[in-house]
Amino acid sequence: MPFVIVEMWQGRTVEQKRNLVKAITQAMVDHAGCKPDHLHVVIHDTPKDSWGRDGVLGIDMKEN
Amino acid sequence: MPFVIVEMWQGRTVEQKRNLVKAITQAMVDHAGCKPDHLHVVIHDTPKDSWGRDGVLGIDMKEN
Amino acid sequence: MPFVIVEMWQGRTVEQKRNLVKAITQAMVDHAGCKPDHLHVVIHDTPKDSWGRDGVLGIDMKEN
Amino acid sequence: MPFVIVEMWQGRTVEQKRNLVKAITQAMVDHAGCKPDHLHVVIHDTPKDSWGRDGVLGIDMKEN
Amino acid sequence: MPFVIVEMWQGRTVEQKRNLVKAITQAMVDHAGCKPDHLHVVIHDTPKDSWGRDGVLGIDMKEN
Amino acid sequence: MPFVIVEMWQGRTVEQKRNLVKAITQAMVDHAGCKPDHLHVVIHDTPKDSWGRDGVLGIDMKEN
Numbered sequence: 001m002p003f004v005i006v007e008m009w010q011g012r013t014v015e016q017k018r019n020l021v022k023a024i025t026q027a028m029v030d031h032a033g034c035k036p037d038h039l040h041v042v043i044h045d046t047p048k049d050s051w052g053r054d055g056v057l058g059i060d061m062k063e064n
Numbered sequence: 065m066p067f068v069i070v071e072m073w074q075g076r077t078v079e080q081k082r083n084l085v086k087a088i089t090q091a092m093v094d095h096a097g098c099k100p101d102h103l104h105v106v107i108h109d110t111p112k113d114s115w116g117r118d119g120v121l122g123i124d125m126k127e128n
Numbered sequence: 129m130p131f132v133i134v135e136m137w138q139g140r141t142v143e144q145k146r147n148l149v150k151a152i153t154q155a156m157v158d159h160a161g162c163k164p165d166h167l168h169v170v171i172h173d174t175p176k177d178s179w180g181r182d183g184v185l186g187i188d189m190k191e192n
Numbered sequence: 193m194p195f196v197i198v199e200m201w202q203g204r205t206v207e208q209k210r211n212l213v214k215a216i217t218q219a220m221v222d223h224a225g226c227k228p229d230h231l232h233v234v235i236h237d238t239p240k241d242s243w244g245r246d247g248v249l250g251i252d253m254k255e256n
Numbered sequence: 257m258p259f260v261i262v263e264m265w266q267g268r269t270v271e272q273k274r275n276l277v278k279a280i281t282q283a284m285v286d287h288a289g290c291k292p293d294h295l296h297v298v299i300h301d302t303p304k305d306s307w308g309r310d311g312v313l314g315i316d317m318k319e320n
Numbered sequence: 321m322p323f324v325i326v327e328m329w330q331g332r333t334v335e336q337k338r339n340l341v342k343a344i345t346q347a348m349v350d351h352a353g354c355k356p357d358h359l360h361v362v363i364h365d366t367p368k369d370s371w372g373r374d375g376v377l378g379i380d381m382k383e384n
Contacts, residue, residue, distance in 0.1 A: 002200030003131050003168060004216075005071075007261075007298055009194070012224055014113045018124065021116030023219035024196075031212040032204055036118045038166055038245060040131060042071055043114040049270045050299040052277030053230060054292045060274065066137070067323050067360060068152075069263075072130030076160055078305045082316065084159040085308030088132075091151035096140055100310045102181060102358055104323060106263055107306040117166060133199075135325075135362055142241045146252065149244030164246045170199055171242040177334045178363040180341030182356045188338065195259050195296060197327075206369045210380065213372030228374045230294055232259060234327055235370040258328030260344075265322070268352055276351040280324075283343035288332055294373060309358060 002028060003040040009058065010045035017043055066092060067104040073122065074109035081107055130156060131168035137186065138173035145171055194220060195232040201250065202237035209235055258284060259296040265314065266301035273299055322348060323360040329378065330365035337363055 004024055012020070021041045028034040048058030068088055076084070085105045092098040112122030132152055140148070149169045156162040176186030196216055204212070213233045220226040240250030260280055268276070277297045284290040304314030324344055332340070341361045348354040368378030 002198060004199070005197040006220075006224075007195050007197075008220075008224060008226065014121070014123070016223055016225070017113060017116075018121045020219060020223040021121050022119045023223055024216055025116065025119035027212060027215035027219055028198075028200075031208055031215055032198075032200060033208070034200065038168070039118065040166070040168070041116045042110055044108070044110075044300075045114060046298055046300075049273060050301060052273075052281065052297045054295065055278045055281035057270070057274045057277050059270070067135050069133040069135075070130060070156075070160075071132070072156075072160060072162065078313070078315070080159055080161070081305060081308075082313045084155060085313050086311045087155035087159055088152055089308065089311035091148060091155055092134075092136075095144055095148040095151055096134075096136060097144070098136065102360070103310065104358070104360070105308045106300075106302055108300070108302075109306060142249070142251070145241060145244075146249045149249050150247045153244065153247035167246065169244045170236075170238055172236075172238075172362075172364070173242060174362055174364075177337060178365060180337075180345065180361045182359065183342045183345035185334070185338045185341050187334070206377070206379070209369060209372075210377045213377050214375045217372065217375035230296070231374065232294070232296070233372045234364075234366055236364075236366075237370060258326060260327070261325040262348075262352075263323050263325075264348075264352060264354065272351055272353070276347060279347035279351055280344055283340060283347055284326075284328075287336055287340040287343055288326075288328060289336070290328065 002034055003042065004028065006041065006043045007046060008043065009051065010047055066096070066098055067106065068092065070105065070107045071110060072107065073115065074111055130162055131170065132156065134169065134171045135174060136171065137179065138175055194226055195234065196220065198233065198235045199238060200235065201243065202239055258288070258290055259298065260284065262297065262299045263302060264299065265307060266303055322354055323362065324348065326361065326363045327366060328363065329371065330367055
C-alpha cells in the first residue's frame with residue numbers, strides 16, 4: 001500500500017515513463033511484498049533551472 | 065504548525081482548489097489541534113502521463 | 129487517484145489521526161471529485177527538534 | 193541525477209530494502225537513462241497508525 | 257548525502273535560484289557536515305492558485 | 321511563504337539542526353525574497369538502512 005515519488009529532470013518520453021512506472025511497480029512487488037493494486041508511482045519532471053547538485057544549478061553544469 | 069501536500073491529477077478548477085484548501089485546513093484544526101495561521105496546503109497538479117497505478121500510466125487507464 | 133502527505137509535530141493520539149484521515153479523505157471526495165478507494169493519506173510525525181519556523185527550532189519556541 | 197522517495201508501511205527487513213534499492217536504481221538506469229552515481233533512493237517506513245486509505249487508518253483495516 | 261526540497265511560489269529568476277541553491281548547499285556543508293558532491297537541491301515552483309495558508313488560496317490573499 | 325524539506329542521514333545533534341534551520345531560513349530570505357515568519361524547515365532523519373545511492377544501501381557503503 002505504498003507510493004513512490006520520482007524526482008528527475010524533465011525530458012523523458014511518455015514511453016520511457018510508461019516503462020519506468022511498470023519497472024518500479026514490479027520492484028516493489030518483487031522485493032517489498034507490495035500488492036500493486038493500490039501502488040502509485042508519481043513522476044515530478046523538474047526543469048534544469050530548478051535543480052542543483054554540488055551547489056551548481058542544472059543549466060550551469062558541464063554534463064548538461 | 066504543519067503543512068500538507070496534495071498530489072493529484074491536474075484538471076481541478078480554481079474554485080475546487082479554493083474549497084479543498086479550506087476544507088483540509090479545517091480538518092487539521094478540528095482533528096489535529098492545529099492553529100491555521102501557519103498551516104500551508106500545497107497542491108501538486110500531476111499530468112496523467114506522469115502518474116501510474118498498478119503499473120499502468122494514467123493516460124493508458126480505462127477509467128481515464 | 130491522489131495521495132496526501134501531512135507533516136506535523138508528533139504527539140497526536142491514534143484517535144486524532146483516525147479522525148484526521150477520515151476528514152481529509154472526505155475533503156478530497158467533496159471538493160476534488162476523488163474516488164476514495166485509491167486515496168492514501170500519510171502522516172509524518174516530526175519531532176520538535178527536527179522542525180523550525182522563522183529560523184527557530186521547535187524546541188526553542190515560546191509557543192512550545 | 194534524480195532521487196526516489198518510497199513511502200511504505202514499516203516492517204521490511206534490511207535484506208528487502210537492500211534488494212529494493214538495487215532494483216529501483218536499475219529501473220531508473222534502464223528506463224529513464226539515469227546515471228546511478230548520484231541517484232538516491234530513500235525509504236520512509238510509516239507506522240500503520242500514520243497511514244490511511246479509503247478514509248480508514250492502517251491499524252483499522254481488515255487486510256491488516 | 258542528503259537532498260533538499262524547496263516548495264515556494266513561482267516567480268523567482270534563474271539568478272535567484274542559482275544563488276539559493278549555492279547558499280542552501282553551503283548551509284548543509286557548514287552545519288550538517290555534508291559533502292556537497294552528492295547533495296541535491298530541487299525547487300518546486302508552485303502557482304499561487306495551488307497553495308494556501310490559513311485556509312486561503314494564494315491568489316485570494318491580500319499580501320498577494 | 322515556502323517550506324523546505326531536508327532529507328539526510330540521522331545523527332546530527334540538536335545544535336547542528338538549530339544552526340542548519342537558521343542558515344537555510346536566512347538563505348531563503350536573502351536569495352528568494354521570502355519573509356521568514358511563515359517559513360518552515362523540516363528535517364527528515366533517515367536511518368542508514370533506509371537510504372541508498374548508486375544502488376547500494378547506506379549501511380553497506382564504504383564511506384559509511
